[in-house]
Amino acid sequence: MREETLRPPLAAGRVRGRTAAGLRPGRVGGRTAFYLMAIVFAVFSLFPMAWILLSSFMPLADLTAQPLVYLPHPPTLDNYRFALQQAPFARYYLNSTVCSLSATFACLVLAGLAGYAIARLRFRGKQYVLVGILMASFFPPITQLIPLYNVMNKFALLNTYWALIIPYTFHTLPMAIWLLSAYLRDIPRDLEEAAMVDGTSRLGAFWRVIVPISAPGFITAGIIVFVYDWNEFLFALTFEPNAAMRTIPVGIALYQGQFTYPWGTISAATALAVVPLVLIILIFQRRLITGLTAGAVK
């Protein structure tokens, strides 16, 4: 039931209803045109990834063939082998995983605590705190880049995971607090009070009652935060000058192969980089949509 209140009206679309004016199911011709458009959009959205996937299985001869060939023949795993063994993409994958997962975890802990306070506790100046947190999310990262670089340099954090974990944690925090406090607000107070009557402290009740119940909210926030961290480029490019510390996006953007067109290696690396995101889309499609639109719609 909480699901319904958090989820933007998108979910309501499940209920069979009327459609937007101007695109009504009408005669057969209209319907065909409509399906055509849906297909065009789906193809338009997916074809670059399909092309990368095909390219990743192509031997060099196919990649450089003129005129262009669309299907790999014969399909080969050489590009993947090369990307993971000769080229340092396995290392980049590890760097991305460590930074993204650590930052997501840290962000969820901080956002859970702060979101709980904002949603459930009475205190003065709450609206100022909220406005301040919201404002922080509007500062463009590019305008923070130079001072942050300087700080990282001073504390000798450049070329360490901390140089990414710390900014990622706090750059995603406003969004996470926003999502979680909206979610926590809707949890019935009785549940918490019942636990407290049983002698549990407020924080004990938070940990044992609120967190498990609001797991869906944490998952939604966690997905959005993880995708942001996994995809981040500007900080990763700047704070990790050492090539061994690159994350996947930076590694792909800066990869110089031994051939003029290292597209085979890059395609394989891209396909691997996208795997977690594809899984997220397939498994958590609705949560992703919720998380992406919730901030914008409210």
Next chain:
Amino acid sequence: MAVVEAVVGARRRPRGPEASEARLAFWLILPAVLGLVAVSAYPVIQTILWSFQHYILTDPQNVYFSGLRNFQRLVNREAFWTAFKFSILYTVLAVAGQFVVGFVLALTAHREFRGRGLVRAAMLFPWTMPTVITAVTWRFMYNDQLGFFNGSLQHLGLPHQIIWLGTPTLATIALLILAVWKVNSFVALVLLAGLQSIPKDVYEAADVDGAGPVRQFFSITLPFLRAAIMVVLVLRTVESLQAFDIIYGLTGGGPSNATQNLPLYIYQQGFGEALNFGFGSAVAVMLFIVIFVFAIAYTRLLYREESYA
């Protein structure tokens, strides 16, 4: 966790429940606020301060307050104005394209039809991919000799010697196509959420009154969506003014800086060969001002429309 609990618990007893709640809230919010101050607010303030200083990283002995010197140099630099103009051009055209395509996509995906889930998953795809990686992918496809586009044009018997990223105009068009591809799905999702909040009976009433689909679109759909449209336009505009990954990955600002926008210029000045933190900060402040002006303009627009409504 246990430590915080113990501390808070110990302090709670002597005071009333109100005070204890406020105290607990303070400790729960404190880490988040401290971090945001350190990682978000401080760098912005520091950037503003440095914009008034002579500060080159490689010359740390020679840092001093230089007043408006950085800004004077900046307005006399052609590269700054090129980047400034390109930022505006890119933002206006990209947002317009994303909005129009996203709107059509939203109207399409709003309908009930078999396979809608699939279309929605496909829509999510470009938006969820890392921007810089999609840009590199498109650079690969735009390649003039071996790329997907020219190769496909050749198969279709069309002119296929297009040097997509070689001239300023073509590179700009190539960039805009990528920008629309990347973001129209986000626009569509937000508008879709708006579309689905429109009560069905409004359309039914319009049907009874004999209003056609076009009339319904302009008299019902658009007015109902106004808030969602404003949100989308503001978010997209602010994001486009900050665009970095997409340009870095596709053109790197080229050919010959024709697609360099303000963020790329900041990066080049701050971290390129120049390492000029003072000057780079001044450009960052200018970017701030541009974003601020756009934000004010939108707020004005929204306010005016609301007062007429």
